[in-house]
Amino acid sequence: MLGNSLPAWSVLPFAVMLLAIAVLPLAAPHFWEHNRNKALFSLVLGAPVAAWMASHDPSVVLHTAHEYLAFIILLGALFVIAGGIVVRGTLAGTPGLNVALLGLGAVLASLIGTTGASVLLIRPLLRANSVRQRKAHVVVFFIFVVANAGGLLTPLGDPPLFLGFLRGVPFLWTLRLWPEWLFVVGALLAVFYVLDSTIFRQEDIATPGDLDEIAVKHQVPVHLVGGLNFLYLGGVVAVLLVSGSYRLPTGVQEGGMLAMAALSWLTTPRPLREENAFSWAPIVEVAVVFAGIFATMIPALAILQARGGELGLHAPWHFFWATGLLSSFLDNAPTYLTFASAASGLLGTDGGQLSQMLATPRGADLLTAISLGAVLMGANTYIGNGPNFMVKAIAEQGGVKMPGFFGYMAWSGAVLIPLFVAVTLLFLR
Numbered sequence: 001m002l003g004n005s006l007p008a009w010s011v012l013p014f015a016v017m018l019l020a021i022a023v024l025p026l027a028a029p030h031f032w033e034h035n036r037n038k039a040l041f042s043l044v045l046g047a048p049v050a051a052w053m054a055s056h057d058p059s060v061v062l063h064t065a066h067e068y069l070a071f072i073i074l075l076g077a078l079f080v081i082a083g084g085i086v087v088r089g090t091l092a093g094t095p096g097l098n099v100a101l102l103g104l105g106a107v108l109a110s111l112i113g114t115t116g117a118s119v120l121l122i123r124p125l126l127r128a129n130s131v132r133q134r135k136a137h138v139v140v141f142f143i144f145v146v147a148n149a150g151g152l153l154t155p156l157g158d159p160p161l162f163l164g165f166l167r168g169v170p171f172l173w174t175l176r177l178w179p180e181w182l183f184v185v186g187a188l189l190a191v192f193y194v195l196d197s198t199i200f201r202q203e204d205i206a207t208p209g210d211l212d213e214i215a216v217k218h219q220v221p222v223h224l225v226g227g228l229n230f231l232y233l234g235g236v237v238a239v240l241l242v243s244g245s246y247r248l249p250t251g252v253q254e255g256g257m258l259a260m261a262a263l264s265w266l267t268t269p270r271p272l273r274e275e276n277a278f279s280w281a282p283i284v285e286v287a288v289v290f291a292g293i294f295a296t297m298i299p300a301l302a303i304l305q306a307r308g309g310e311l312g313l314h315a316p317w318h319f320f321w322a323t324g325l326l327s328s329f330l331d332n333a334p335t336y337l338t339f340a341s342a343a344s345g346l347l348g349t350d351g352g353q354l355s356q357m358l359a360t361p362r363g364a365d366l367l368t369a370i371s372l373g374a375v376l377m378g379a380n381t382y383i384g385n386g387p388n389f390m391v392k393a394i395a396e397q398g399g400v401k402m403p404g405f406f407g408y409m410a411w412s413g414a415v416l417i418p419l420f421v422a423v424t425l426l427f428l429r
Contacts, residue, residue: 002057003306010299013045017296018329020045021289021383022405035284042292050295060298066250067334068294071159072287073254074236075115075386077261081232082112082119083278084268086225093129095196098138099189101125102145106185109150110157112233118147118387119394123276126398134199136402139395140411141192145185147387148379152181152371156237158385160327160336160374167340168355169367171241180372180427187419226272235260282393286386290331293383297330304338316369317428319343323370324377324420328384336374343370369428376420380412381405 020041024032031037054061101121108117125142129135151157154174155165161174239256242248304326313319323339340354343366349356357363378385382392382405392402403411 003302006299006303013049014296014300017045017292026404035288039288042288046292046295053298064294064298070254073257076283077236077257078113078116079119079283080261081229081264082116083276084226084229084264084273085120086272086276087124093132095193095200098196099193103189105146106150109146110153113156114147114151114158115387116233118391122391122394133203136400139400143388143391144379145188147391148385149184149376152177152375158375159333163333163337164354168353226268228267229264232260232264282390285393286389301334301338316365317424319366320369320373320428323373327374327377328380332374332378332385336370339370379416382408
């Protein structure tokens with residue numbers, strides 16, 4: 001009812017928000033580099049939309065606010081805890097070593113989440129490549145692999161899959177996506193190795209001395225410090241599992257994650273965080289930008305949910321591309337739920353109990369496509385998945401000149417879109 005009553009112009013603030021994220025870093029870099037200005041921009045665009053939507057249906061705004069808080073608390077808890085684990089030493093930033101780190105991150109992403117894996121490994125990756133002149137491509141592929149595709153195997157890996165778990169998808173069901181995970185991650189690592197090897201050879205020719213020897217000399221034996229934080233990571237995982245298995249009162253899940261983050265902050269010696277170059281700036285940037293995104297996207301999601309049946313989606317590949325393309329610009333978690341609900345309606349099952357949908361072969365195929373689209377295509381833009389923006393912020397804080405919004409989309413368009421076409425032909429026909 002709400003989506004049917006909203007005018008089309010109600011999505012304009014969301015479009016302006018996306019346009020600002022894309023254009024302002026290039027048009028007004030000094031203005032956009034301050035989180036205070038980002039927060040002001042989000043407030044100016046988001047507050048009127050939230051107030052207007054509250055006059056139509058307060059419950060929708062409250063639900064969105066709860067989703068935003070849960071989203072930021074999860075990202076923040078993983079950010080704080082992983083930021084207390086110091087990987088001492090420096091690896092050699094050779095193509096082979098970079099591939100190994102990305103592969104390790106792909107595995108960890110399904111175990112501790114894309115955010116946890118990203119925070120844990122991005123700084124060691126930057127240190128390993130500190131002797132390299134060109135390294136933005138390394139961070140771009142890190143976002144592709146570790147911050148997105150790697151989280152496909154468990155509900156802990158990516159927020160959309162966790163929301164599916166809360167709605168009745170069995171915890172181990174996502175393991176059936178391992179062929180797609182292996183294909184996408186393997187292909188990305190292969191493409192990255194060829195590209196990084198080419199760039200490495202070009203730098204080797206232009207660098208006095210042997211770049212391989214310089215990288216190896218730069219290497220220092222690696223070991224972990226702050227291992228107690230792995231216990232807190234396990235605590236976050238346990239909180240999510242319990243909240244997904246039992247109907248807990250509102251706020252218990254968020255309180256449990258905040259408790260784990262507080263324990264990490266109190267028990268980790270401050271010098272370890274200083275050694276890890278820990279700063280609140282990246283997570284603050286994510287929080288203020290996504291506050292505006294969550295607020296302004298309320299009308300867009302309501303309209304999509306009400307009129308999604310008019311899109312003519314039937315086959316799995318329809319749902320894969322529709323979910324994926326919207327997950328590139330909307331938050332992929334509510335987009336996943338919207339298309340899961342649309343698929344449930346198509347099958348005549350309850351969208352609140354996705355286990356009913358999985359009872360039919362066609363339902364399992366549709367949910368597979370929706371899961372793949374939400375997780376994989378979250379890598380198409382910086383705002384498709386929370387860790388993307390965080391990794392970009394940490395890399396820029398470390399001195400890496402990252403591509404802008406459209407520059408990053410040029411990378412994803414050239415690398416990811418052909419790969420997603422291959423996924424469609426191989427797995428979703």
